[in-house]
Amino acid sequence: xxxxxxxxxxxxxxxxxxxxxxxxxxxxxxxxxxxxxxxxxxxxxxxxxxxxxxxxxxxxxxxxxxxxxxxxxxxxxxxxxxxxxxxxxxxxxxxxxxxxxxxxxxxxxxxxxxxxxxxxxxxxxxxxxxxxxxxxxxxxxxxxxxxxxxxxxxxxxxxxxxxxxxxxxxxxxxxxxxxxxxxxxxxxxxxxxxxxxxxxxxxxxxxxxxxxxxxxxxxxxxxxxxxxxxxxxxxxxxxxxxxxxxxxxxxxxxxxxx
Ligand SMILES: [Zn+2]
Ligand SMILES: [Zn+2]
Numbered sequence: 001x002x003x004x005x006x007x008x009x010x011x012x013x014x015x016x017x018x019x020x021x022x023x024x025x026x027x028x029x030x031x032x033x034x035x036x037x038x039x040x041x042x043x044x045x046x047x048x049x050x051x052x053x054x055x056x057x058x059x060x061x062x063x064x065x066x067x068x069x070x071x072x073x074x075x076x077x078x079x080x081x082x083x084x085x086x087x088x089x090x091x092x093x094x095x096x097x098x099x100x101x102x103x104x105x106x107x108x109x110x111x112x113x114x115x116x117x118x119x120x121x122x123x124x125x126x127x128x129x130x131x132x133x134x135x136x137x138x139x140x141x142x143x144x145x146x147x148x149x150x151x152x153x154x155x156x157x158x159x160x161x162x163x164x165x166x167x168x169x170x171x172x173x174x175x176x177x178x179x180x181x182x183x184x185x186x187x188x189x190x191x192x193x194x195x196x197x198x199x200x201x202x203x204x205x206x207x208x209x210x211x212x213x214x215x216x217x218x219x220x221x222x223x224x225x226x227x228x229x230x231x232x233x234x235x236x237x238x239x240x241x242x243x244x245x246x247x248x249x250x251x252x253x254x255x256x257x258x
Contacts, residue, residue, distance in 0.1 A: 038180075038181075038182075038183045039183050039185070040060060040182075040183035040184060040185075041183070042183065043057070043182065043183040044057055044060065044061050044183075052085065052089050053082065053085040053086060053089050053182075054085070055078045055079075055081040055082035055085055056082035056085050056086055056149065056152065056182070058078060058082070059078060059079070059082050059145045059146075059148055059149045059152075060145070060146065060149050060182070060183075060184075062145035064144045064145060064146075067144070067145045068144075072137075072141045075141065076107070076137060076140075076141070079135065079140060079148055079152075080104065080107075080135070082148075082149070082152060083104050083133055083135065083152050083155075083156075084104045086152055086153065086156055086178075086182075087102050087103065087104060087133070087156060087159070090102075090156055090160065090178070092160040092174075093156065093159060093160055096131060096159065096160050096161075096162075097160070097161060097162035098119055098129070098131050098161075098162050098163050099126065099129065100119070100126075100129040100130065100131040101131065102117075102131050102132070102133065102156065102159035102160060103131065103132050103133075104132065104133055105118060105130075105132025105133055105134045105135075106132070106134055106135075107134070107135050107136070107137050108134050108135075108136065109136060109138065109217075110134060110135075110136040110139070111136075112139065113136055113139065114135075114136055114139045114140055114143065114147075114148075114151045115133060115134060115135045115136060115139075115140070115151050115152075115154075115155045116133075116134050116136075116155065116158075117131070117132070117133055117134075117155045117156075117158035117159045118130060118131075118132050118133075118134050119131050119163050119254065121163070131159055132159075133152075133155045133156065133159060149182075149184070150179075150184065150187055150190070153175060153178040153179055153182065153184070154175055154190060156178060157171055157174040157175035157177075157178055158171060160174055161174055163254055164252065164254045164256070165254070166204065166254065166255045166256065167204075167255075172189045175189045175190075176189050204255055204256065205256070206221035206222060206223055206253060206256065207222070207223055207224065207252065207253055207256050208221065208222040208223065208224060208225055208226075208250050208251070208252065208253055209221055209222075209250070209251060209252075209253040209254075209255075210222060210226075210231065210248040210249065210250045211248065211249055211250075211251070212233035212235065212238060212246055212248055213233075213245075213246065213247050213248070213249055214233065214238055214241060214245055214246045215233070215235075215236065215237070215238060218233050218235040218236065218238060218248075220233075220235075220248065221253065222250065225250055226250055229247070229249075229250075230247065231247065231248045231250075232246050232247060232248065233246040233247075233248050
């Protein structure tokens with residue numbers, strides 16, 4: 001983590017009454033232009049930056065202990081607002097290679113993934129395509145603030161990449177660009193979704209992904225496209241449903257690298 005000064009972020013006071021010290025001597029003149037290469041510390045003192053992404057900045061400079069002591073309901077709002085802010089502050093999110101602007105999607109259970117970028121193509125109407133960031137509350141509520149900030153940029157990098165980019169070079173460049181833009185130059189580009197190794201391996205190395213038409217959380221992987229379109233889902237509650245209502249649709253696995 002970058003060693004930045006603790007500031008009162010409205011997330012509760014420390015027992016000792018704050019970190020103490022006066023930082024007036026560090027304050028730059030209001031008219032001073034921002035430096036060419038932004039450090040996290042510079043950004044967090046830049047009024048223009050703070051007004052653009054106040055919630056994201058709040059996460060970046062949050063003290064991990066204070067953050068964890070803040071009720072999750074409050075942190076969740078901050079995380080969602082921060083994600084919306086970053087999307088709004090990222091010009092590339094309006095004009096993506098996928099063709100659909102990136103938006104905040106929803107909070108939903110995503111297993112062991114902290115968040116994901118969901119791109120969906122409509123069968124006949126491209127204007128109904130979706131490109132959203134989905135967030136997983138049960139994972140994010142246990143994570144340190146700087147991990148959450150990194151996760152937001154990780155997913156926005158997917159959102160401004162094309163369908164099927166996975167964690168390849170093109171995505172990595174976009175993630176690097178966003179990290180640098182937000183002063184997180186010391187952060188490494190992370191190649192994984194914090195999935196379990198097994199999930200990660202299946203996602204990355206198997207070419208075809210099957211999605212249950214009845215319950216899209218029922219995912220399966222194959223190495224090749226099946227010869228018939230009539231495969232049925234046998235996961236969870238699908239087992240008690242008429243077979244015609246639980247056909248699996250197969251598509252190229254967007255995470256596939258190979
Ligand atoms: Zn990813
Ligand atoms: Zn199913």
